Amino acid sequence: MALKFIDEVEVQDKVVIARFDFNVPLDKKDLSKITDTTRIDMALETIKYLLDNGAKKLILMSHLGRPKGKVNLDYTLEPVATYLANKLEQDVVLTESCLDRGIKTLLTLNESKIILLQNLRFHPEEEQGNQEFAKALASYADIYVNDAFGTAHRKHASTYTINGYFKDKAYGGFLMKKEILALSKIVEKPKAPFVAIVGGAKVSDKIKIIERLIVNVDHLLIGGAMAYPFLVAKGFDVGNSMCTQDDVKLAKKILMSSSKSKVVLPIDHIVSKEFGGKPEICNTVEIGGDKMALDIGPATINLYNEKLAGAQTVLWNGPMGLFENNDYAKGTLAIAKTLSEMENAFTLVGGGDSVSAVMQSGLADKMGHVSTGGGASLEFIEEGTLPGVQALRFGIDLN
Template identity: 70%
Template sequence: MALKFIDQADLTDKKVIARFDFNVPLDKNDPSIITDTTRIDEALETIKYIFNNGASKLVLMSHLGRPDGKPVAKYSLEPVAKYLAEKLDTDVVLSESALDRSIKTLLNLGETKILLLQNVRFHEEEEKNDREFAKKLAEYGDIYVNDAFGAAHRKHASTYEINAFFKNRAYGGLLLKREISALSKIVESPKTPFVAIVGGAKVSDKIKIIERLLSNVTHLLIGGAMAYPFLKASGYDIGTSLCNDEDIALAKKILREKSGHKIVLPVDHLCSKEFGGEPQVVENRNIPEGLMGLDIGPKTLDIYKEKLSGAKTVLWNGPMGLFENETYSKGTFGIAKILSDAPSDCFTLVGGGDSVSAVNKAGLASKMGHVSTGGGASLEYIEKGNLPGIAALRFGLE
């Protein structure tokens, strides 16, 4: 069954309940301040579309943080409600809880147009995918919209089970539509040469995506702490770089595979005696004793640039080093610059929280083909070709 999107729905005079991903980062010292509004900004297109096409009411749902099924003040959606009200130039009413008795009354009042339910994860039933909880949420709307791509890999009540109560009345939002369209270019038939860049901390976290990509890519460029188990598994010294026995064993297994030759590893490094300390360039693959690798070196960046030249599809997930520290950001920002200069016939997809943060920090996000809002969700979609929240929308639940 084809997935239906909101632009195929008749919204006239309908109450719409919509799941978004407003799981935005908040200031550690002042949780009333949102430090990156990207996920809310990406949702505005769907929200405006719903109202511009005749909906009478809109109930918004989201989670924020990990409150573990109970109300936690620092995870309140109040900053999100305030930001939405500013951007939409209208009142956004925040309920006291997702099951507040006053919600149905508010929905019957003419002046209340937009209602944001308090954090759905304040209820333990959300993450348990509880049917009764989903049924109560479903009572707020005539039509259900899922635009929470970043949470579509979760089988939770507001992303999965709620579909059971909206047979032929469940739709994907416009952000979900863009995400699926972009990821399909990676999953279904990527134009070749196809180059993937994978960084981050642990091989064990990304073993499945690496194995999935190896069968399709021309080259798989490895950076960040991810590189050190591969170098160790290849017989090189890695000093005190981040590494564990499990990751070394996984790296050996991957390198032995038929497609293992597609993996490209750093040939030089930027190191330090301590995490984030004084930098030292190591001009070969072997890292001396007492030093830890914290970024790829300049020769590696040149090699990666050469491997990326002529690519028609590029997937980037994970930084090349400790990019939050300016001293160790050259590798990551260098990759961002290379991708931003890619010719128009090359499709570049940036997926994963740290890579997205890096292209935003570098001011180059607008020059990428697509910057995914879902870290774990985008990886899982590439790995499996579907996600529970999308499958539930497509096929419905009984």
């Protein structure tokens, strides 16, 4: 059954309730200020479409932070309401809670077309996926829209359970559509040659995605701290580099598989005697006893560029080093630059740190798709779908 999106439904004179991901970072010194509005900006296409196509009322809902099921005004959605009102140039009414008795009254008024429900996670029932809570949310509207791809891996009330109350009336928004179409190019039939670049801190965090990808890729390029357990598994000394025995065991398992020849590891490093200390080049695979590697070296950058040459599909998840520190950002930024110049390939960047790195490089608009999903995009690649996506597609049985 095909997933339906909002451009396939008549919203004229309908009350629409829509789940977004407005979980934006706030300034720690001034919680009324949003430090990065990207997630709200990416929702505007769907919001404007619903308003422009005659939705009678638009009820927006989201979580913000981790208030742990209690009212905590440090996590109020008030800054989001203010920002949306400025961007949309019309009033956005923020309710006192998701279950505010005044919401039904607001729905009868001609003014206040846009209603933003207060933080869903002020209610423990949201994360519990509670049916009564989902039913209360559903009672406000005729149509449900989910445009919160970043939370679609959770079986929460507003992303999963609520679908049970909108049989044949649940739709994906435009951001959801973009994410699913882009990630499906990786999951279903990626055009060969297919190269995956995986970085980050631990093999254990990425073992599922590695096992999923290694079957289909032509090359699996590994960087970041997770490269060192692989090097240890191959018998190399990595000095004081980040490495646990559990990760070495997982790396050995991968290197014993029939796909082991696809794994490409660093051949040189940028090292230091202390975390974030003065950088030095280590021209060999092995690292001296008192040094730790914090980035891939120039020879590795060249090797990885050779493996990327001619690729038709590229997935990048995770940085190549401690990219937050300029001394150890060269490997990560070099990968970003190479991907930005691959005009004939579909390039997908997924996962928080690699997305941050691409944003930092200023090359995000040169990529095929930069996923906003974080953990959701990883889980989609691992599993081929997500609970929230499945619920949108097939509905859920509440019995």
